[in-house]
Amino acid sequence: MNVLLVDDEPLVLEQMEYMIQSIFPFWTFHKAADAVQALTINQTHKINLAFLDINLPGRSGLEFGEDLRALNKEVEIIMVTAHQSFDYAQQSIRIGVVDYLTKPVIESELHKVLSKYQESGATQNYSSLIHHSLTFIHENFAEKISLSDIAREVHTNPTYLSRKFHEEVGTSFSEYLMHYRIKAAKRALIANTNWSISDVAENSGFNSQHYFSTLFRKIEGITPKEFREKGK
Incomplete structure (x- = not known):
């Protein structure tokens, strides 16, 4: 799942990624501060889900959302806004926005919005071996860990794990x-x-x-x- 986060506040981008990643650790995140950066990302990645701040510098999140939907009919868009507005709601419905979040984003509200992706099993298609390996990394990254440590944890050979990791994740363990x-x-x-x-x-x-x-x-x-x- 490729997720696009668009907001001109770096802290919001980092917090959103952190909160979503706590539920879906294997999703891939792409972050942009404005519509120009976001369009560039969309040209190189097939975005499945986009969180767009309405108040962006330059083109607004709603305007960018309309552009994004024209380029990618299958993308699901969630608007993030500090202000509730009937006009915003009308425009959001017109471009097919699937949900709304109000700033500051509360983790429980975010989880509620994302619950349908948990129910649909929208996770990357990793084998059980690699899924467990990634979970171990995410839980122990602050410690001194090696490929051998993970291999012992998932009960396999380090050489085999290294090959499978690269095949499925697309990069080396290190x-x-x-x-x-x-x-x-x-x-x-x-x-x-x-x-x-x-x-x-x-x-x-x-x-x-x-x-x-x-x-x-x-x-x-x-x-x-x-x-x-x-x-x-």
């Missing part, structure tokens, strides 16, 4: 773990402003602040400190 830790660090940088960069690194599974900062800049294009400043 690459997946690294990117998952970076995602966790991004959430921590914005949500825990009292943490030092060293604290963020340690709580995200990195044993060296220098390595974490170097890797973060390589992947995100900015330093952890700059990312935190952008999120304020």
Whole structure:
């Protein structure tokens, strides 16, 4: 399931991803700050579900939603807004919006909106072996874990697990773990402003602040400190 999150507030994007990922850990998330970025993402990924903030810079979420539906008839759209409005509701119905969430988004309300995807079994088609391996990673990423640790946990050979992991997930175990830790660090940088960069690194599974900062800049294009400043 490819999920598109569009909001001009970085903290909202990170929180939304975190809350949804707690229910659907194997969904893939794509985030954008405005309609231009979102359209670019839609050109390279088949979006199944989109959460759109109504008040975006440039084209509004409703205007972008109309564009998105014209390009992708099967996408399901959920609008996120700080204001309830009859006009917004009318426009939403016209473009086929499936649901509404009001800011600040409450986790219980989000879970209610997403319940139909749980009932329909809308998860990626991973084998039981890989499903359990990913769950172990998501629950223990902050610890020192290796492929051998996971292989012992799921009762298989590390070489076999490595091959199956790459076949089904599309990347190696080490690459997946690294990117998952970076995602966790991004959430921590914005949500825990009292943490030092060293604290963020340690709580995200990195044993060296220098390595974490170097890797973060390589992947995100900015330093952890700059990312935190952008999120304020």
